[in-house]
Amino acid sequence: MPKIRARLLAALVVLCAAVTATGAPPAAASPPGSLWFDGTPLTVADGRLVDGTGREIVLRGYNVSGETKLEENAGLPFASVADARRSATALRALGGGNAVRFLLSWAHAEPARGQVDTGYLAAVTDQMRAFLDAGIRVYPDFHQDLYSRYLFDEGSWYTGDGAPEWAVAAGGYPEESCGICFFWGQNITQNKAVRQAQYDFWHNAHGLQDAFLATAQTTMAYVEQHLGDAEFAGVVGFDPYNEPYAGSHDSGQTSRAWEKDLLWPFYQRFRARMDAAGWQDKPAFVEPNLFWNANIDSQKQEGGLLDAGTLGARYVFNTHFYDQKAISGILMWGKAADGQYTSDFGAVRDRAAAAGTPAVVSEFGHPLSGTVSDKAPTVVKAMYQALDSRVPGANWWSKPASSGPVLSGTQWQWDIYSGRHHEPMNGNTGKVLTSGDAWNDEDLSAVRLDDTGTVTPRQDARLLDRLYPSATSGATAAFTYEDRSRDGSTTLTWNPVPASLPNVAQLVGSGRYGLLVWRSGGGSAPTELHLPASFPASATTVVSDLGTVHAPPEYTTSTPVAVAAEPGGTGSRRLLLTDSDAGVLHYALVTDGASAPSSALLGAARSELSAWAAARF
The missing domain is CATH 3.20.20.80 (Glycosidases)
Incomplete structure (x- = not known):
């Protein structure tokens, strides 16, 4: 029975790949993890x-x-x-x-x-x-x-x-x-x-x-x-x-x-x-x-x-x-x-x-x-x-x-x-x-x-409960997370935003932030970052070459920056970043530092990050 199941599963994967190749909607058309895994083991x-x-x-x-x-x-x-x-x-x-x-x-x-x-x-x-x-x-x-x-x-x-x-x-x-x-x-x-x-x-x-x-x-x-x-x-x-x-x-x-x-x-x-x-x-x-x-x-x-x-x-x-x-x-x-x-x-x-x-x-x-x-x-x-x-x-x-x-x-x-x-x-x-x-x-x-x-x-x-890239569509080029965790009454900040990025620093303020840089792989499924429970969508700001948004909306196929439930029904959330290209360098800053950032500040922070990424990678 195990061998039969494995063969059937392999056939199903091949069939799904063939359907996608002929122009049918890709697997990511429904929120990834609406089933708790994609049906295949990690390899x-x-x-x-x-x-x-x-x-x-x-x-x-x-x-x-x-x-x-x-x-x-x-x-x-x-x-x-x-x-x-x-x-x-x-x-x-x-x-x-x-x-x-x-x-x-x-x-x-x-x-x-x-x-x-x-x-x-x-x-x-x-x-x-x-x-x-x-x-x-x-x-x-x-x-x-x-x-x-x-x-x-x-x-x-x-x-x-x-x-x-x-x-x-x-x-x-x-x-x-x-x-x-x-x-x-x-x-x-x-x-x-x-x-x-x-x-x-x-x-x-x-x-x-x-x-x-x-x-x-x-x-x-x-x-x-x-x-x-x-x-x-x-x-x-x-x-x-x-x-x-x-x-x-x-x-x-x-x-x-x-x-x-x-x-x-x-x-x-x-x-x-x-x-x-x-x-x-x-x-x-x-x-x-x-x-x-x-x-x-x-x-x-x-x-x-x-x-x-x-x-x-x-x-x-x-x-x-x-x-x-x-x-x-x-x-x-x-x-x-x-x-x-x-x-x-x-x-x-x-x-x-x-x-x-x-x-x-x-x-x-x-x-x-x-x-x-x-x-x-x-x-x-x-x-x-x-x-x-x-x-x-x-x-x-x-x-x-x-x-x-x-x-x-x-x-x-x-x-x-x-x-x-x-x-x-x-x-x-x-x-x-x-x-x-x-x-x-x-x-x-x-x-x-x-x-x-x-x-x-x-x-x-x-x-x-940390921000981290749980699934990256492509290959991770760099990641950091400043959790602002505490040692007693002291907040530990080991990775402050440099003064050379003043708008990014203003956006982050004294809040937490993570920054993921990745090179896209051209796959149909989005990049996912786990959102801590204390990072509710209403308090989350994302600045990315894919878009800038405060309080990301629920996932749809037409939304490049969105949130969705983590699989398993525990109430956990994840951030979904969707691209459709291959070999392109992307970045996404995720922070809870700003309560209501202006579009001007978001745009300025995006410009700084774009220039920074172009110079560093």
């Missing part, structure tokens, strides 16, 4: 994620969620489908997300060796569907940290997640101990039990990797068979393994050689399992060695899948970034600043480009409580800034053509149970964790449930 082409109309797609959202690491809900992200739906609606409406990295548990998928729990698979598929129904794309992840919770006993200071109990029993690992460790992550390199277990997995000791791959294939096949065709189109791909690390290297082996000899062959095996499960049209979101892009020199290791060749259409380069200096509390004094992470995220862009594939930063964030939480507003702002552009705000207007592609990313994390957990740590009923993420003293969730059961942001809404 990789020319180093970009693209949809069925050829638009360049940017995925933004969150990890859903660290609850999967816990036992209180049996390894599920949510206690119920109702909670999943509530979370999905809020994630779209409050967090501006169009994608989630959806965590799965190997331990719960295969509690006994060779016996996959279809009840667990049914539950996670139903919860996944809640996000797809809200118009949110999904890429699952078989998550692990410190290999498995079963390496740790009831009295341990730390815990893990991932592998089932039988997998740990097969290894006969030593009593775990991290020695003098101040952060749970130190167990990765200092805990002998964790290191040996990781080593065994990568060397397929006791057939552990074989078992994992078999369960992964069964899981993927189940999801493909139990989601409808349109739902399955919203599943972007699969993240095979979270934060891979060698554990220990063989004699004379480097981290780069480990990636070449063990990690990449594993990804190739996983890729084959995807194909066998009916996921042949979806990419694998492959992660390099955990420490390849660490920002502490003593942690940094050579890697980045350097010897995998051109990854091409079958893979997406997938990495994480946390500022370990800021988290340490001693290696970074003060707050993050403009351009703090442009170099780190620039390395991600460069590595993906060299591999011929797009990049996604599937985890990033910063603790929201504890001694370093005061850095969170600036650290997370700087991370979003680096996702948007590789150029610091201070230089963006003078060097926009160096921006690079807009990166996809999913913040860690979106856990509606934040601060309301009931997790017996390592099964210890005398040590029930309730605060934060209830996992190794972490507290990174962007949201929580308030006392009325309403999902409430724990970070500045201006930081979380």
